[in-house]
């Protein structure tokens with residue numbers, strides 16, 4: 101083990117300064133870290149091109165003789181190095197003309213001028229490797245890698261390109277240097293690397309041994325070799341991740357008792373019978389899945405995914421009524437006051453034909469309201485408590501909480517949820533509902549230890565939201581359209597993005613927008629309400645209510661309305677500076693309309709400055725309404741690197757080689773195989789599984805905090 105943990109600073113070309121920088125920039129300290137830093141792409145250096153066949157913007161390797169060279173000072177003045185070293189120092193550019201039997205080409209250096217001047221003497225022959233660009237109609241290479249043809253270290257075949265940063269590049273940590281250092285590190289410590297997977301796992305999955313994979317990922321002989329190495333490392337990464345998540349799930353489902361809720365109860369049936377519509381088959385399926393959990397005697401930990409408008413609230417209510425039928429209380433946690441309030445209103449409606457009672461508790465509940473709710477929870481006269489974080493406060497003491505439903509889990513911290521959990525001696529069943537459709541591959545990883553239910557069907561009769569993207573310059577035409585909609589009795593949302601870091605500036609931006617809208621929709625013909633995060637809760641609720649009740653025609657807001665707000669009469673969703681929003685946010689916003697029977701529109705208003713990537717997001721929005729498709733595309737466009745980095749994804753570990761968007765096939769295989777392994781050896785305690793046991797003990801798999809959603 102000694103070598104593996106050794107410092108990288110003694111590797112060729114490294115030294116203490118570069119080693120320190122690598123640690124700072126990429127977290128690479130030991131030889132082991134270094135050999136696990138994989139190239140992110142490869143360049144084919146197997147061929148040598150005749151200069152005449154080279155074209156612009158490609159990476160090529162040529163073999164050529166130096167014909168002539170020139171040094172230039174800043175202004176373009178030619179420097180004569182014959183006049184001494186001080187002249188050479190003045191040079192800011194070295195141009196070297198080289199030729200092979202087919203043509204000539206220019207090599208340009210802005211750095212390392214002295215050294216290159218000295219070695220690139222006329223008549224000498226070198227291998228040049230780099231990116232060809234076109235300058236003034238002629239091809240050249242800027243800062244090519246230069247090697248002597250007979251130098252054995254001149255790379256051949258596929259050569260890896262390593263992750264780098266500006267600071268690393270500036271201090272001379274080139275791909276070539278990295279490659280040399282990795283080569284040296286491998287020869288020092290590869291034999292110490294311990295296999296992480298048992299033999300039978302390698303055999304079953306046709307994987308190459310770890311040492312071979314580690315060597316080949318850095319220095320592949322050919323593409324086949326590289327593919328095998330990559331597959332092995334990706335499989336290992338995803339397999340161990342799934343193994344650790346599934347193991348936790350196993351431990352929990354075995355260890356944690358849950359309240360037994362075998363009965364359906366009168367209230368469930370009363371609510372069900374009184375529904376003005378029938379459940380969609382997806383809703384029915386999900387309720388069956390949840391019911392099975394409630395009857396299992398184990399604690400439920402289930403994620404309920406369903407696109408906006410798919411009817412999750414009703415499912416939540418029916419679950420609460422199942423709990424009630426067995427004598428338990430429930431709570432519904434919402435991320436915002438507006439949403440808690442709205443849930444309260446719709447849950448109350450569903451409860452009307454039943455004997456169940458619900459109450460609302462938020463930060464802005466009045467003294468008497470609060471006292472009444474708290475008393476009702478304690479004595480059991482309230483069956484369902486709906487609210488915000490306020491539910492997690494210590495003063496909330498339950499008679500017998502049996503089920504906790506968390507709406508929009510992305511907005512709730514893990515710690516907050518676990519507060520609810522700690523209050524009970526037996527944990528309540530947990531149902532987490534999210535409207536953010538998570539791609540399957542991501543869900544499998546994020547929620548590897550949870551059960552997932554999906555409502556993949558919207559209630560019948562929903563009209564698709566017609567989505568168009570317009571330029572800002574066409575605002576007037578859009579206003580005209582909105583006036584027509586209002587004249588027909590409809591309402592419109594106008595949403596502004598959060599643009600600036602400071603909330604104050606955002607509000608200013610929003611207020612400017614509000615004034616524009618008010619100018620275009622003046623009193624007394626039109627009423628415009630505004631809602632944003634800086635308003636007091638009363639102000640927010642008051643304005644929101646004005647819109648919900650139809651007293652205001654237009655609601656101008658930031659994204660506070662993104663989550664859950666239900667105004668069936670609203671038929672237009674205008675999203676200003678739409679290019680600034682992410683796909684999932686755009687989709688959530690669009691989901692606010694099209695909830696009534698009327699035709700609905702979503703108008704994406706983009707600025708002049710809309711970039712290519714943003715434009716493709718907007719195009720995608722116009723082309724599909726399917727939230728799952730959008731989120732798959734989102735993952736693909738952003739790349740999981742981005743997604744994994746964001747707090748939103750909540751991904752518990754950093755993947756070093758596998759990609760959640762590209763490697764979904766390997767992920768499913770790894771997951772299936774992990775559950776097979778666990779079936780045979782649930783504790784991972786057998787002798788042959790020792791390597792797995794050792795791997796799972798590593799810090800990177802200590803992710804309880806995450807996986808425990810409750």
Ligand code: ADP
Pocket residue numbers: 377378379380383406407408409410411412413414535559560664666695
């Ligand atoms: P979300 O999943 O976004 O929370 P909601 O629960 O707010 O969706 O439901 C959206 C609307 O659809 C509500 O007005 C609700 O009453 C209605 N709804 C729910 N289930 C059905 C159904 N099976 N048939 C018709 N309408 C339904």
Ligand code: MG
Pocket residue numbers: 412413664
């Ligand atoms: Mg909802």
